[in-house]
Amino acid sequence: MKIEYPAELAQLGAMLAETEEAAADLGVDQSRRLLLVLIAEELIVNIINHAYAATGRGFVHIELQEADADTVLLTIIDKGMEFNPLNKKQPNLAADLNERQVGGLGIYLTRQLAANMDYTRIDDCNRISVSFSKTA
Template identity: 45%
Template sequence: MNSITLNPEINELHTLNNFILNELQKENFQVNLIAEEIFVNIVNYSKTEFITVNIEYINSTLTLEIIDNGIEFNPLLKEDPNLPNDIDEAEIGGLGIFLTKEMADELEYRRINDENHLKIIKKVE
């Protein structure tokens, strides 16, 4: 398992994407979107001091564990938004956690020692 610790700043997203690409050895839109949505939410709302990402890629299964010491937040408890009937009714924002839930194969949240631990498991072909 490889790890990286990032500052909670949007400009660190590029570093995170490169870290994931280095592990996968290929681009994956869904993995990038999941990582970006979770990272940006942590940066914008958690008041964390750091974001640590652990990554493991074995037998086409990617496991990302994202850890921060910010405000306790279990994204699995967030209610899914009401989806618009068409694109003209769509509002900006509010879909990141929903999309993560839809795209990930498994999600697990735990609060350990005043840290949020979100584990994301995704099959990647």
């Protein structure tokens, strides 16, 4: 699956529906599909809310393909501001809620759920790739 949408919250439902349908077509178990869609939602919402802050408009390109018999690869690409989520400091989960920094929990959750997460910046594009097991 390869799709591209405007980076707008109004498009989020359609992006996630196509991602879930493609995951089902690739044999991802229903419970794992829900987690995969959660990961996609977190990454896409971050792009919509932050990547295009300077320009106000952009796109989200989503690819989902089979990496091997047991794994799918979700890749999300944008041309927004450079941001490597792997450089984001992990949140201090032991800290009191009032003492925690705002943000970072979604990226933390994504890293915990994914088998692997990779970031590259190529041709002025942020490219986040997440490997995800088809079954629990």
